[in-house]
Amino acid sequence: MQLLSQQITPEVFADHESEVRSYCRNWPTVFSRAKGAWLTDVDGKRYLDFFAGAGALNYGHNNTALKGPLMEYLAQDGITHSLDMYTEAKGEFLSAFNELILAPRGLDYKVQFPGPTGTNAVESALKLARKVTGRESIISFTNAFHGMTLGSLSVTGNSMKRAGAGIPLVHATPMPFDNYFDGVVEDFNWFERVLDDSGSGLNRPAAVIVETVQGEGGVNVARAEWLRALAELCRRRDILLIVDDVQMGCGRTGTFFSFEEAGIVPDIVTLSKSIGGYGMPLALTLIRPDLDVWGPGEHNGTFRGNNPAFITGAAALREYWADDALSRDVIAKGDRIATAFTALCEKHEGLSHRGRGMVRGLVFDDAPAAAKVCAIAFDSGLLVETSGPADEVVKLLPPLTINADDLEVGLAVLAQAVEEVLA
Amino acid sequence: MQLLSQQITPEVFADHESEVRSYCRNWPTVFSRAKGAWLTDVDGKRYLDFFAGAGALNYGHNNTALKGPLMEYLAQDGITHSLDMYTEAKGEFLSAFNELILAPRGLDYKVQFPGPTGTNAVESALKLARKVTGRESIISFTNAFHGMTLGSLSVTGNSMKRAGAGIPLVHATPMPFDNYFDGVVEDFNWFERVLDDSGSGLNRPAAVIVETVQGEGGVNVARAEWLRALAELCRRRDILLIVDDVQMGCGRTGTFFSFEEAGIVPDIVTLSKSIGGYGMPLALTLIRPDLDVWGPGEHNGTFRGNNPAFITGAAALREYWADDALSRDVIAKGDRIATAFTALCEKHEGLSHRGRGMVRGLVFDDAPAAAKVCAIAFDSGLLVETSGPADEVVKLLPPLTINADDLEVGLAVLAQAVEEVLA
């Protein structure tokens, strides 16, 4: 069944790879091939993927509509690596992004290629916000996740990951995300009060960075009205609003950008994960034109010109975003998941669910149950992971392109796993 | 001549891309295809590449020996994106890296995939060094370049890039790189003195991070004895030694690791750029086994499992590092460049050169002359860039695999450009 001539076993990783490896510990098999929503391991066992590269595979594995242009481009020796030189592939991507995404939404962002990962995009966004405003402080939110490099880690909530920094993380202050107090406390009570109060001790912030739905944080969904109030608060206070759409962008919540539903226009947007379409590294920082005060080369990076990803990224835009079919489909499948989860929650005590579009979370009052459910699901051929500060949430991130039957298969496996754990 | 159906012109970039773009400003054409040491633009004009993706294309563009396995892997729907799951491609890469690189050199590093860019590797190295030692401070060197995210930027020298941070960069103290005082001052005079002196005010460092040859900093070459003295000083003081081999590793100086010549064994090594072989994003952090104290997932990243790069990376190792042919060839071609440069310097006043292996710098006493040489070279079909704090160095980073004739072509163009500028 294996793809390569050499037999690869888990031992090679145990022997040579750092202890930092993590997903492989819960999914201890060697994967070989993948197509759409399915992976196959070296023993030929198939796994349905409800994790989708943590949101990097919105269009599924090795999507045929993207694979063709990619293979053709590589075959013809199109430029692979270009730093920030002009290339056809990059121009094609920029054109498609403008034509299919920005222009139809009335957006005129300048596009920065800050390096090919989400944390590169977040770092560049924070740097630019600080440069523009001349202020240092950033407001982040409880249970936010923005990345592992030092700037991004400073605005990330998870204490284990923060401890990895080895230095005190400063210049960021957490504020309560929407519904942090279960609806008891008015939304921006604390944040507005300390901004209003010149004696509050809060350093005046350069920017607020927010996810519309916190994926790593436990599928915490900000309401549209909360996002609008946040945007309005930032506008009134001359604080820049950065939406980190790395995980929730590219259609995960239905619309291309996750903030469209709220009708807000962030000052800076970060995109990565599925923007390259095929799971290859790519990231964008979108900048309100008047904020584009970068000097040439003031932020750079070796792999900011990853042309194969431009090709597949552009192909994905043309395939999926020329009309609203995918969007509608995401909403519909999201609703289907929600319906299934509602049924599960009605059947079992200590279970609730939340989500938007095709990011959905099953929340276990008994946190360890979530990991048990994932383990049983894995044994049954379903890849699904936990999130949340206590790993109490089973997070669903299926490919947006998953077909209805596969979705039902996965939901059934999940229901069975929940049954086993909670019964 | 163009590859894609759509006509791409520089305007699309001017209209939509951020002002941060830089290389394209000196090379204002749209590139289309590439092979080996040559790029072709949309108008069919060919350019000889003496920059090689800033060291990311040591094996040339779209190297045929790597392209085959890549195309085959993609064609068979091998896993593209895997986070840190076990995959065949990753196992194959780890095996090849251990078998061909680590084991023959008597090295037993644990391998971390910290995210696919050099700065991810540097950030993880700094985090780990701080975690291991419980200290915060890092020693960097004058004119160092380690990356653009906040941790890496703190140990980078360039003041323009540092200013982009928008916050004071702290926890790092620069020390003089080898020969910073033109040989007048003894090597570690200052560094050792402040370490010795409990009243010096220097925070005790967790680690020293060093490039053996500073590429961005102006092709500053540390002597083997200086590196040995540095390693010995770190060992005696219980300070970790991090060699950032992102640009100088993968054979650029002749040996696979640039520090081999000095006979030192760093505690942590960062690799990126050419480690993926084909110009696709990949980075490694190599860790002395007893320092591998990461908790699972304590550092992570979406694109740390970029499988196409594992395939081309492994193919490159098997193609070029099974014997010492490439190494010898690099030394020989490096010598050839040095000879040519010596001739140039003898001919022209105000010109000197330096370098190791196939990283070579022509240093102009009159700094602006360097950029003029590069501009003329571009017009003559040669891509070559400046480096150094005053952009006073024309830096040569040709593909290691360039053939002798092409090398001569490029050197001739360069000689002619120098002639035009300095005459």
Added chain:
Amino acid sequence: MQLLSQQITPEVFADHESEVRSYCRNWPTVFSRAKGAWLTDVDGKRYLDFFAGAGALNYGHNNTALKGPLMEYLAQDGITHSLDMYTEAKGEFLSAFNELILAPRGLDYKVQFPGPTGTNAVESALKLARKVTGRESIISFTNAFHGMTLGSLSVTGNSMKRAGAGIPLVHATPMPFDNYFDGVVEDFNWFERVLDDSGSGLNRPAAVIVETVQGEGGVNVARAEWLRALAELCRRRDILLIVDDVQMGCGRTGTFFSFEEAGIVPDIVTLSKSIGGYGMPLALTLIRPDLDVWGPGEHNGTFRGNNPAFITGAAALREYWADDALSRDVIAKGDRIATAFTALCEKHEGLSHRGRGMVRGLVFDDAPAAAKVCAIAFDSGLLVETSGPADEVVKLLPPLTINADDLEVGLAVLAQAVEEVLA
């Protein structure tokens, strides 16, 4: 009328003193002598002092009971300056402090002399808390005031004073002081939630620093139950509790320590201002014995042995704290002020009051009115100042030893001034 032979006019200050001077701008006369609650200027005009050195003159100016021992000590050439050598005067102070203050209250603090000002005490408290816990972060409260040196300023709220630092102030996070939301939000809602939540992004704090009544912050009074809940929260979480009693200690609220009423025992207490009795610089840091992990000389300071202040400080303790007469008197006079303020508030719209013991605030809805009241009071021979983030509070800090008649005089002047401003 003047004391010295040389005629001093305000011009000498305008000519030679820095623009940083402030109180003198509102009180533009040259003061000469003082006794009890009264000051006399060079023209012989008398001023009743309702400010009392911002709480440094709880026993009034040049208190006769302290002046005798001071004059005698100086006359006999008792040691004036001693660093931290043993001296009779210091021993006498320590004995008196233990005998009259600590022992009767069942407290066994170790006493540090951290330098003679409140900010020295706060800095030493923060340093020790960080050393003991190995954590960096401190929780402070909105509108806190702890001092002007860098460590103390980091935990101070006032934005104008913070801006004076010239560097970003970090390692401190503000939390809402009692009643920050006018009773709408539950007390430790936010603070407990972010401590509980491992994903909140709050760095785990070494200590909480709190004033029981915020003097500079606008006479904000923490309720005893709030302080108890805070102490309990700190205890449960292994966070040190520092009470900054620099302004509210030494009987200002009635009891010697302002936290006695709440029945809590802080881990560290700072004292200064009136601890020297006679208005001479002295400060103490009181340390739970098991936390006294200082190395010899790890914190020092030239003026930590200000022996004249030991003499007057000890004399004040023996004069005023051998029984509870002063305490009862402070409560009674505080009640008298409250009664007068209640009457004022009933008479005028937009006026409220708050306070404890003999720190009392008249709060003006129309903030600028407060300064007008103080200006009129000054013209009428009463010294009283504003506080609060908008300077909206007229803050009363009369000497605790003021007699009933003088208190009435001052209250009448104040009532008249309010009348003029609000009528």
Added chain:
Amino acid sequence: MQLLSQQITPEVFADHESEVRSYCRNWPTVFSRAKGAWLTDVDGKRYLDFFAGAGALNYGHNNTALKGPLMEYLAQDGITHSLDMYTEAKGEFLSAFNELILAPRGLDYKVQFPGPTGTNAVESALKLARKVTGRESIISFTNAFHGMTLGSLSVTGNSMKRAGAGIPLVHATPMPFDNYFDGVVEDFNWFERVLDDSGSGLNRPAAVIVETVQGEGGVNVARAEWLRALAELCRRRDILLIVDDVQMGCGRTGTFFSFEEAGIVPDIVTLSKSIGGYGMPLALTLIRPDLDVWGPGEHNGTFRGNNPAFITGAAALREYWADDALSRDVIAKGDRIATAFTALCEKHEGLSHRGRGMVRGLVFDDAPAAAKVCAIAFDSGLLVETSGPADEVVKLLPPLTINADDLEVGLAVLAQAVEEVLA
């Protein structure tokens, strides 16, 4: 013999004072009275003081010329505590300081009273330099000592004291003090090089802070030409020069300001210790007029108006600085000490000496010998302390007013102690 009725023994300190106490550990007796250069303990034993309050008692203990005005001022109920109100005493001090110190030297500094200790002055100087320049970084020197609050500690070299901070000390970079390399390396080689080099990684500094003679650091004397070169370098680079004259000012080196000999004019000067004359807390920050950009109250402090110290400070200026008698005397007595030390050094191996005016150091190659000498001296009735990073220097700071006979007595005791230790 004792002064007070209560018998004070060392036990009271052991029982109640923090472990941070230090000088008392080497001088374990209880001191009672003092006059001029002599202290008397409770048992009547007399000690000659060659430490003089670490430089705070330049005019000796309880100097009669200052005591008279002080006693008279206190007797007449002159204002004791005044914050920054105008008082006669403060005006008198400002007048005297301007008339006797500033004007004759052609200096027009604005005077800030930043709080009564040296570290208050240093903190205000650093804050102002940062505010003026908009930069954060400060250059300090190896083995500098500037104080124990967080800002001052950041520019202090001693590693034990730095560790007490409990947080990483940042925003300061140490440079080599004069003669740090025993004359081998050119003076500002490293500092100038990194300032020149835009790629050096040194944050551009707001200010340099320097002591002309490092007292705590081991009596390290900067040469006049080094100070001039430093001042010139700062001027050329638009970096502010702060001279911390807390220990070396007020005549310790002969001239009133220690920098007069070099002919430089710092932008900011800090004074404390002996400026109050009588050992009572006082400190000044002297500011070049155009740099006096403080807002009113932007830096404040409760004890910045310590009027008894204004009285004794002014009296000291009028007594000692109306002519150059004291200056000449200091030079002469300093020469006498140097002569005695030269003789000692000629007699003993492993001994050298250095100093200026009446700050003198005996440097022991065998560091522990210095403490032994001090211990023997104490037993013989001489107070003298060590300094330097290894406590290898016996530091002499006798009162400037010591008479020639007493000086000989002390030198003889010292010579005998050296004899005992080194013989």
